[in-house]
Amino acid sequence: MLSKLETTEIDINFLQKKAREIRATSVQLAYDGQTGHLGSALSYVDALVALYYYWLNISPSNIGDVQRDRFILSKGHGCVSHYVALADQGFIPKEWLHEYACAGKPLSSHPCKHLLDVLECSSGSLGYGLGIATGMLYGARLDKLKFRIAVLMGDGECNEGSVWESAMFAAAHHMDNLIALVDYNGIQAVGRSDEIMGHTSLEEKFRAFGWGAMTVDGNDIKAVVSALDQCPLKTGKPTAIVLKTLKGAGVSFMEDDVLWHYRVPSKEDLERALTELDAVPIHLEKKV
């Protein structure tokens, strides 16, 4: 199936530029806020861009509309890039990015809905987003609402049994307006996820749990867009898109290295990353 974007190369270029800007801003924020989890925040940026700049029917103007789509970042530790996307899209002021991970400020190191109401829910402990989404969609069906929910999870997060409890519930209730995107960057906090999960396929697991499932290059925006365009993969079934990604994607020396799960970039790391990404952090752009 051809995606709408495959015919318009300029849009893909725009999305790729957005991805570079979000990555550059995320590295800057991790440095300024002296906070880790940068590798986890960089790996899913291409999917984040595909969702927020293309697929999700969500904008600052419809945030109060019950019909809007919803996005849940279930792997809350990777929130810095989500904050940048929210700021870039105008959901929150860009000035807030200067206060990322500062005490008492809205953009905390793990997302807190009490501090940042634009979020659907708080996150930080793993294995919650999918279950909360299923409750929202069950209620939506009773309310005759047809919005979609995209839940972004980590591959490490899929160690949690609760993910699979939720997966069964979603399949049992035929939630084909639910999309789980699994950031399969292959690395969790202290090891390789494949080794920890016994080299079993996420895609096959979701399929066995009654979902439509596919694996795509999660760092290729075009591939993610194309996958989203195919949702739901199977009528009457929720869809899992396994995003084969690189932890730390976009910054060569951070890629596929467990060190960058927790490591805070140095001044030198920041400068190298910004040069590689060839982008200026969005909150530092000079006003014309």
Place this chain on the structure above:
Amino acid sequence: MKVAFINTLIKEAQHNPKIMLLTGDLGYQIFDEFKEKFGPRYVNVGIAEAQLICAAAGLARDGWRPLTYSIASFMTARCFEQIKLAIAYEKLPVIVVGAGGGYAYGDSGVTHHSGEDFALMSALPGMTVVAPGDIYEVEQLLPQIIKLNAPAYLRIGRGKEPQYHVKAPVILGKARQLSQQGQNIAIISTGDIAYEVVQAVEKLNAEGVFPIAYQFHTIKPLDTLTLKDIADQVHTMIVVEEHISRGGLACAIKSWMVDQKSHPKLISLSSPDEFILGSLSQQEIREKYQFNAEMIIKTVKDNI
């Protein structure tokens, strides 16, 4: 109490179209009428307590009023973190219902015991914790808990709990007076062990001993006004609960006492700090670990 719970919930659900009942694959047959009347507002989530709580959270954030139901031990300890983060942290109006609390499933063994549910639930900020003593208290308290519009835990029994008849009204957050008259010793209870207290009081009255007795069906927030009133009248408080002493009602009262200039002596009749082995019935456990009517009578007499 299960029947009183569901009958009361059906009444509430008839005029509140947002009420939903989610079960973790328990409540065989007792929810049939609810299911028949309200169709998709009843959901059997399966034997998946984490999902039970997360789905309830997802519903509650969008205006639904879910109650989650399972056996108390599974409903609290199994998914404690989900209750903490998806409900209490988010301040969502979900009522977590633990059936067969305490040792109601005593003979089913340790896996089915919940001698720590008050401690777990009371530890969560903003959580209201309620343990009615009989079906009348369930009928009176459930609508009040629904009106709270906030996270709450409701411990109910397994079934066939004896009813007691006292005139005092049942008000959420307010201790209920069980005895008419009183001397300088008080018996304080929570949950369905209140019946043992009522029995003990009747026997003591017949012998000319008149303790004050109060049912603290609401464990959190603690009714410190009534507590102060009782503390001013007595030299000894006997706290009876089907729960370990640590983290339960006795513990909450002790914590309150720490801040008082003077306070009465406190005696805790509760379950032991150990796993209770051997498939004992609820009554056998109360007898073996000495928190039944007989022990209440003895403790009162020893301290009068």
